[in-house]
Amino acid sequence: MLKILLARLRQGHRTMRYPQGPVPAMPDRFRGRPVIDAARCRAGCGACAEACSTGALALAPKVSLDLGKCLFCTDCLAACPEKALTYSSDYRLAVRRREDLLVHQDQQVLRLAAALDGRLKQLFGRSLKLRQVSAGGCNACEADVNVLGTIGWDLGRFGIQMVASPRHADGLLITGPVTRNMELALRKTYDAVADPKMVIAVGACAISGGPYLGHQQVNAGVEALVPVDLYIPGCPPHPLTILDGLLRLLGRIRDGSRGDSQRQTACLS
Amino acid sequence: MTSLDRNLATLVNGRAIDLAAVPTLEAEVLAQAMLEGVSAGWRVAALFAAAIAGQTGPQLFLVLVDDEHSELHVAQATIEDNRFPSMTPRCPQAHLFEREFAEQFGIVPVGHPWFKPVRYQRSWTGRDAWQRPAEEAILPGVGDFYRVEGDEVHEVAVGPVHAGVIEPGHFRFQCHGEQVFHLEIALGYQHRGVEEALLGGPDKRSIHYAETLAGDTTIAHATAYCQAIEALARFQESPRSQALRGIALELERLANHAGDLGALANDVGFLPTSSFCGRIRGDFLNMTALLCGSRFGRGMIRPGGVGFDVDQARLDELSRRLDVAEKETAEAVNLLWDTPSVMARFEGTGPLPQQVAGELGIVGPAARASNVGRDARRDLPSGIYSFAHLPVSTCDSGDVFARAYVRWLEIQQSMEFIREQIHEIPPGRARAALGPLAPRSLAIAINEGWRGEVCHVAITDAQSRFARYKVVDPSFHNWAALAYVLRNQQISDFPLCNKSFNLSYCGHDL
Numbered sequence: 074m075l076k077i078l079l080a081r082l083r084q085g086h087r088t089m090r091y092p093q094g095p096v097p098a099m100p101d102r103f104r105g106r107p108v109i110d111a112a113r114c115r116a117g118c119g120a121c122a123e124a125c126s127t128g129a130l131a132l133a134p135k136v137s138l139d140l141g142k143c144l145f146c147t148d149c150l151a152a153c154p155e156k157a158l159t160y161s162s163d164y165r166l167a168v169r170r171r172e173d174l175l176v177h178q179d180q181q182v183l184r185l186a187a188a189l190d191g192r193l194k195q196l197f198g199r200s201l202k203l204r205q206v207s208a209g210g211c212n213a214c215e216a217d218v219n220v221l222g223t224i225g226w227d228l229g230r231f232g233i234q235m236v237a238s239p240r241h242a243d244g245l246l247i248t249g250p251v252t253r254n255m256e257l258a259l260r261k262t263y264d265a266v267a268d269p270k271m272v273i274a275v276g277a278c279a280i281s282g283g284p285y286l287g288h289q290q291v292n293a294g295v296e297a298l299v300p301v302d303l304y305i306p307g308c309p310p311h312p313l314t315i316l317d318g319l320l321r322l323l324g325r326i327r328d329g330s331r332g333d334s335q336r337q338t339a340c341l342s
Numbered sequence: 343m344t345s346l347d348r349n350l351a352t353l354v355n356g357r358a359i360d361l362a363a364v365p366t367l368e369a370e371v372l373a374q375a376m377l378e379g380v381s382a383g384w385r386v387a388a389l390f391a392a393a394i395a396g397q398t399g400p401q402l403f404l405v406l407v408d409d410e411h412s413e414l415h416v417a418q419a420t421i422e423d424n425r426f427p428s429m430t431p432r433c434p435q436a437h438l439f440e441r442e443f444a445e446q447f448g449i450v451p452v453g454h455p456w457f458k459p460v461r462y463q464r465s466w467t468g469r470d471a472w473q474r475p476a477e478e479a480i481l482p483g484v485g486d487f488y489r490v491e492g493d494e495v496h497e498v499a500v501g502p503v504h505a506g507v508i509e510p511g512h513f514r515f516q517c518h519g520e521q522v523f524h525l526e527i528a529l530g531y532q533h534r535g536v537e538e539a540l541l542g543g544p545d546k547r548s549i550h551y552a553e554t555l556a557g558d559t560t561i562a563h564a565t566a567y568c569q570a571i572e573a574l575a576r577f578q579e580s581p582r583s584q585a586l587r588g589i590a591l592e593l594e595r596l597a598n599h600a601g602d603l604g605a606l607a608n609d610v611g612f613l614p615t616s617s618f619c620g621r622i623r624g625d626f627l628n629m630t631a632l633l634c635g636s637r638f639g640r641g642m643i644r645p646g647g648v649g650f651d652v653d654q655a656r657l658d659e660l661s662r663r664l665d666v667a668e669k670e671t672a673e674a675v676n677l678l679w680d681t682p683s684v685m686a687r688f689e690g691t692g693p694l695p696q697q698v699a700g701e702l703g704i705v706g707p708a709a710r711a712s713n714v715g716r717d718a719r720r721d722l723p724s725g726i727y728s729f730a731h732l733p734v735s736t737c738d739s740g741d742v743f744a745r746a747y748v749r750w751l752e753i754q755q756s757m758e759f760i761r762e763q764i765h766e767i768p769p770g771r772a773r774a775a776l777g778p779l780a781p782r783s784l785a786i787a788i789n790e791g792w793r794g795e796v797c798h799v800a801i802t803d804a805q806s807r808f809a810r811y812k813v814v815d816p817s818f819h820n821w822a823a824l825a826y827v828l829r830n831q832q833i834s835d836f837p838l839c840n841k842s843f844n845l846s847y848c849g850h851d852l
Binding site for chain 1: 503531533536539623628846847
């Protein structure tokens with residue numbers, strides 16, 4: 074017992090102060106929101122789109138990148154002769170509408186997820202129970218969703234909890250492209266959640282099919298089966314990206330800002 | 343061994359061989375060779391079918407491993423009438439491979455004792471081994487399950503959607519009260535058609551498929567993929583890239599082993615280690631992100647070397663973080679062994695006898711916990727492991743405790759290994775361009791991932807495209823062990839036993 078207490082003392086209090094305190098440090102090589110400097114593009118060059126494995130890059134009508142398909146790899150960066158593509162360290166990527174995931178010259182900054190409105194916010198704002206459904210994919214998104222439950226992140230302090238049954242849930246957090254073999258299970262799980270309910274799609278697979286886009290064994294993401302209320306892109310998204318998305322949805326973080334500290338204090342107290 | 347020598351071609355890990363040099367046997371002879379090899383102490387690393395141009399029917403390929411002599415033995419057979427004499431009754435480790443080629447190619451392993459689909463997918467060839475009508479939907483987990491009948495016997499069905507944040511699978515328990523008589527596991531819910539999509543490659547998606555075969559094993563699978571095509575290109579990785587790949591692979595092991603020990607603590611209600619290790623796992627993932635920006639190592643391993651080189655400052659930072667993690671991990675993990683209530687739950691739970699582990703062809707920490715001392719880093723060394731030797735950690739009790747303790751031993755060795763590599767990192771290039779791949783060849787690349795042996799086999803056609811790309815995740819071997827250890831356990835011990843193996847669904851389902 075003494076050993077346990079001593080260990081507890083030495084390990085210390087490790088829950089981050091974010092969003093009231095500073096944003097956790099991201100690695101310098103972290104690949105956040107991509108930035109396109111189309112002014113650098115050579116006429117007739119399409120090397121980036123050619124290199125992209127998921128068709129996330131389009132050249133016409135203007136060079137644009139669909140974050141819903143993007144694997145945040147370095148294939149396009151390596152292919153671009155003019156270094157017109159770079160990754161910023163901006164981890165905030167979650168949006169409410171699919172079309173808001175498009176990055177191009179005129180839309181470099183994303184229209185980040187708006188808070189739920191009126192009644193839904195009243196219902197879920199301080200207590201959101203989610204049932205996670207893993208529907209294909211590689212289990213990396215699930216792993217970094219799980220991380221939010223560790224003491225470093227402590228998702229519970231926001232009133233957000235992953236629950237064991239869809240009957241206990243206010244919504245689904247879905248990962249994976251939805252394989253044919255998971256269609257029925259996903260539909261049943263969705264139906265078992267009481268109305269009003271929400272769906273959160275986490276990761277490139279869940280948003281677009283990701284690297285499996287076009288395979289006959291999978292759907293092109295969650296939207297093929299159920300409507301989506303929040304899109305969190307990435308392959309997999311960083312835990313901070315996921316948390317940022319969830320907090321925005323609940324109105325705990327406002328557009329552009331890191332957090333509304335007064336509200337936070339009110340909610341946490 | 344003479345008939346084996348005649349019937350099988352021998353090569354070493356990470357090399358390619360001309361397809362014409364792989365002996366073509368009759369199906370019965372191939373089956374016999376497998377049996378002889380296994381009784382000589384070898385094991386089945388892969389057994390799969392392929393459509394090879396110029397052949398009338400599908401070809402069956404067999405890869406046997408001789409751990410003792412660090413050799414791989416391969417042979418092929420032309421399948422006539424889509425039938426193959428099942429070796430499963432005499433060689434249990436073939437059981438899932440036979441069901442797999444039946445499902446993918448419609449080849450019937452005649453005499454297979456439990457002939458069911460593996461992933462509930464359509465055959466690639468249009469021939470269905472179960473003669474199911476083509477217009478009939480194939481539903482996952484639907485079909486016969488092993489059943490125990492009796493007044494007080496009941497059946498418990500769990501999944502595919504589970505209570506936690508985990509992957510989908512279906513578990514069917516035959517119980518007598520609390521006691522489990524039998525567990526059958528039906529998977530395939532994560533099947534997304536990766537092996538089929540790899541045909542005709544390599545192309546721009548191939549490396550991304552490799553990185554997402556099992557997300558928590560990104561480094562091991564991507565390394566195996568790169569080594570397979572490097573073997574086909576007769577390419578020698580630079581010493582520097584070998585060292586960096588090794589560091590990344592051991593960081594992957596550290597993150598997962600630390601996370602597993604925390605999860606095991608959680609499953610017996612011991613929250614201190616659970617909380618500490620949950621966080622420490624994140625620290626290891628962040629070390630991988632320090633190297634390449636991704637916590638799972640996406641972008642780190644690339645054909646020809648590594649995607650990200652490191653400078654001294656980055657290595658110093660890694661070293662510093664490793665020092666902190668080492669102290670904290672030791673403190674968190676050692677609490678387990680010092681706490682009687684934890685040990686009481688770990689010891690004697692879910693034992694896997696050594697003989698059974700050997701017969702089922704179990705790999706990785708699960709095998710080593712049952713005193714089956716196989717580790718590809720020693721037995722089939724490639725890359726940095728040809729130069730830097732890691733001791734193989736074993737235990738002999740085969741229970742949950744042993745599977746936990748082997749992880750702890752490996753954590754300590756991986757830290758030591760990474761330190762050595764940081765200290766002696768060779769200069770030179772971290773990546774170079776590959777030449778063209780050899781046509782009509784077969785390459786094998788095996789790595790010791792954190793769960794165990796990751797085996798990739800690439801076969802090229804006349805245009806040097808993949809005629810077949812076979813992936814064997816360690817989970818493919820090991821799911822049978824989980825089902826086995828549940829026998830005569832309490833059903834309430836399932837989560838603990840399950841976590842002690844922590845197998846991959848997506849790596850199995852592909």
